Amino acid sequence: MDPLTIDTTKIKMTKKQPVTALDKLNDTGLISTVLAAREREGLILFSTIDQVFNWARLSSLWPVTSGLACCAIEMMATAMAHHDVARFGMEIFRASPRQADLMFVAGTVTKRMAPRVKKLYEMMPDPKWVISVGSCANTGGPYHESYSVLKGVDMIIPVDVYIPGCPPRPEAWIYGIIQLREKIKNQGYGAKWGLNK
Amino acid sequence: MNPAEEIKQLFPDSVVSVGHQTNKPLAIIKKEGLLKIAEKVKEMGFDNLSVITGIDYGDRFEVVYNFLSYTKKQNLVLKVVLGHENPEVDSLASVWKVADWLERETYDLVGIKFRGHPNLKRILLPDGWIGHPLRKDYDMSVDQFVTVGEDGEDIVSTDGSNLLRR
Amino acid sequence: MKTEELLINMGPVHPSTHGVLRFKLTMDGEIIKKCEIVMGYLHRGTEKLGEMKTYMQFIPYTDRLDYISAFPNNYAYVKAVEELAGIEVPLRAEYIRVLTLELNRIVNHLVMLGSLLLDLGASTMIMYGFRERENALQLFEMLCGARMTFNYIKPGGVREDLPDGFIPKLNEFIKDMEKRIDDYEQLISGNEIFMGRMKNIGVMSAEDAINYGMSGPSLRGHGVNYDIRKIEPYSVYPDLDFKACVRHECDSFARYMVRIDEMRESLHILRQVVDAMPPAKPVSQAKYGIAPMTGAPTAVSTYFPRIFTPPVGEVYSRIEAPKGELGFYIVSDGSIKPYRIKIRSPSFCNLTAIPKMVEGLMIPDLIAAFGTIDVVLGDVDR
């Protein structure tokens, strides 16, 4: 008997399912409303805590120095006096990924560098974000046809914000950072019901 | 007197022909005489070996050495023509120390072996890389991925399953 | 007491390796016994791409080789193509090219000083260095719209003529830079700790330096007076009077001081270029139509056909890039695409000297010596 040809509509349930009180209650749809209410109530309880944590996280993002190529120079230019990133609380460029929570992938991710970028990402403690900067990191950029370049860093790690440009201007960097801050602001419980101010 | 003719007089048998490379004196020499000529060139004051280029012409390989004499402000180009099967030529690392890495890079990208080189290994690509990219018959379709072994060395494999994110 | 050697891996991701370079150090306590350099983490196969692109399409790739000073890369490649095809360039374009080269040399030395001091622990110099760099980048932006990757020099001349407000802004920049360089000298050169960290570190004799293929300011720090602008003069350098800055102490401090002198020398050249800039002669474009579309000649560039097929042949041309001798070896087989492009990168050859220079030193000295060699990874790995 070929399993594909069985006509599933004809199969009847042989064992009679016992009808419990819960099933009856469920038919009236009461349980789903109670669950939804409790979830929303939980939201109100937790969403304020989430908002505080979101605000703390977005206002003190400590990037890890992982500059690979030309965009690394623009990363330094963004962190320097003229376009000061320290205004957003990102002044301490932690050298070790253990204390960082934001990773700028700035530059071309070559095949040889890919496992190390992935290891760097995995070493970072949990609430972490990745900003892929420059067309090389986004999709391989001008080196798309090259044999030794990975076509975009999102092939190996999840990316939150993409900044186009080759290299993107420091203003574009700061715009990308602001986009990430917006994204962090809308995380957590309160996001679904628009409770996050 | 341009240095290419000078070398022709000194080593008449191993210099195939003398000419010009756009504006620099050029001497095409045989593979065997390379090391002797190189030592002579160093004495003539060409202390800067600028670049070593390996070119794959489909039926033959060519290795081109460009020299500059800082003192005499002169240029010289030496060219060696090699067969296509396994191109092999003497290494100049003993004469110019910069040749060590230039030859390793030529071996890495074009696949020309250099006899007598201290440690002829790949310099830019990971060791297990298949093929030499700058050869005309290098197929670009094969995608090779690199993963890190326990002691930090690179392992090249064509399937990137543990690396890529599906 | 048998002490075992410690293998330290200053890995590809490290704050002071100026990018992705890996040092394999076998250490005996604090002293480095053997230093092996592993590179290739930024090898993007530029030379293979060179064989797939036409002559004009390859120019943006030259910007991304030594991405701190992109003008010399453009110029070296374009000079090679011009020598191959015998294209002459209007005098005003040559003066504009020298202007951009020298301005970019100052920017490169600023970044080098800043990152050298950052590696030694003082975090202020890089801020001042980048503040001046921003002023210079605004000048570049006025010239060609980009901050780091210019694509401005093309075979036959330059793409755009100087905008109106450029020269006064440039004079302002030159005046301001002179004061700044004296400030840097005061902040750094007299500093006891800096001298303690730099004096007779990374010492190398002049013969070794030449033999290891070092070139540019790192070589001139060893008392070797070789400057390609003097040995093989190109463009309008013969008409400009400047001297090659040489120091004889053969250590990191000498290499650092050479760069400070070179910055002053570049300012001197810039002043001469601004005075001797020929006026822009209007050129009739009747035969060719509007310039950018058909490659017609303008005040700053000669005619350059859209379908450009140079004669068959090979050429190697070298210039004095801020880091050393930068050369392009182009083989053309008459088609619109080069048959082979080989890039002689100064950082790659300067790096050969590091393992020998560093034996017997400590890690902080390796960083100090490495900082004065001024290596950029795009240039090393191509």
Next chain:
Amino acid sequence: MWTGDIMFANAYELIVYILNYIGIYEPINDIFKMFGIEYVLRIIIVLVEIAVLLVFALLTIMFLTWMERKVVAMVQARYGPMVTGPRGLLQPVMDGVKLIGKEDIIPAKADRWVFTLAPFIVFIPALLIFIPLPFGESLIISDLNVGLLYIIAISAVSPIAILLAGWASNNKYSLMGAMRAVAQDISYTIPLALSAIAIVLFTGSLSTVDIVTAQNGTWFGFIPKWFIFLQPLGFILFLIASIAEMGRIPFDFQESEQELVAGFFTEYSGMKFAMFFLAEYAHLFSVSAIVVTLFLGGWSLPFLTFIPGALIPLVSLGIFLVKTYAIIFFAMWLRDTVPRVRIDQLMNLGWKIMIPLALLNLLVTGFLLTAGVFR
């Protein structure tokens, strides 16, 4: 400064005096006496003091992190944190809350207990040093008669914790960083102690309050009788040794990014890393306070004789904080402009130059004192 007779030995007596002044001390005391547990009131008052001190310490630490960033930004011609709160004042709060919310990674092969214990062993001594610090006229938790010895002993505990952290995180870099940090701390405690002993020769007592009162009054009418004028060499040695003790640039080896990635706390993240971070700033404040107490006359200023009695503790606290923040500003200013010293130069400076100088200073002071120059 004032008539020289200090009203209260420590903050406890001050609080009891204030309670009496308000008149609520007797009734409470009687209630407790009825139950026969009269000592409980004393414990409560001490607990209140310690709570105030802790709040003050944590607030100053937070303020110092903000001040550090602003001073660094000011030196480097830029702004520093501006977005969170007015001119970035909430930035330290945000850093703290974020670090609390971070995932806490303990490396696989690390020694779990030692790994989690090390940050606390670093943080607690940094706060313990606050006890004998004379913040104001009678604002001192407990005026230990071995105050100076206590301070030097407590500051010798942190190297042990650093070694624990370095060893526990099972990482080559952090072990080397820890070794260097311990070597540095030990080799700079000796000149620190020697130059401090030169002060004790003058005051004859180790208690910090006695040291400060010994610096009252003026010579020839306008020069305040601070020990900095009697001990200029001692002051310089003490300052350099304290900066090396704090591990700040130019003697920064704990977290010299360039060489050993992040020193011994490479593997720490989240709240544990925050502990190290706060301990460093607590250490900065306490060591500056000690420099002020020993050499710059603590809370006294020679010309303030017209202050009404009730205001004296507040005014003296203000003067003390102004002087301490001057020293802190100097340490931060040094951090931005001067490159780092190599480890062997550091050791040479410590052993070959500073210790002989400190001994010489001690000898000369002893000789002059016995010759009765200063009496």
